[in-house]
Amino acid sequence: MEEIYDFGMILQKLRKERGWTQDYLASRINKESSIISRYENNLQSPTFDTVRSFAAIFNVSMDYLSGMEQHSNISTVGLYESQRVLLQNLADEFRANNNTAKKMTDEQCKLIGRIVEEFVK
Numbered sequence: 001m002e003e004i005y006d007f008g009m010i011l012q013k014l015r016k017e018r019g020w021t022q023d024y025l026a027s028r029i030n031k032e033s034s035i036i037s038r039y040e041n042n043l044q045s046p047t048f049d050t051v052r053s054f055a056a057i058f059n060v061s062m063d064y065l066s067g068m069e070q071h072s073n074i075s076t077v078g079l080y081e082s083q084r085v086l087l088q089n090l091a092d093e094f095r096a097n098n099n100t101a102k103k104m105t106d107e108q109c110k111l112i113g114r115i116v117e118e119f120v121k
Contacts, residue, residue, distance in 0.1 A: 005067030008042040014058045015040075029053045086115045 015025050015036070022036040029050060038044035046054070055062045076084040090111040097105050104112075 006042065007045075007066060008040045010065055010067060011036075011054065012040040014054075014060070018058075025057075028057055080118075083115075083118050086111065086118055090115060 015022070021033075022040075023033040026033040026036045031050075035044065039046055051062055051065055054065055058065075076087060079087070090108065093105070093108050093111055097108065
């Protein structure tokens with residue numbers, strides 16, 4: 001996978017992944033559609049508040065938008081604390097047991113079961 005470090009390219013990639021037009025994205029930030037084209041072509045830089053809006057809309061960090069962070073984050077905004085903790089535990093378990101057998105550990109299976117139970121309440 002090609003790494004992207006260019007704000008305009010990152011913005012365009014995120015927009016296209018969602019199937020959004022420039023007009024639609026512009027409406028989400030209350031701007032003219034031509035501004036999205038200028039951002040994507042690096043002809044104009046967005047303000048801090050606009051970058052913050054993009055980060056919220058696309059559920060990524062501002063570092064990701066700037067190309068400083070290579071992976072997007074998953075937001076837990078709107079989840080219950082118990083749900084957030086379970087997801088964090090699962091991520092920690094996968095990091096700690098990064099096995100090459102491509103087989104989940106018993107603990108990973110248990111956590112996924114608990115997540116399903118928690119989210120269907």
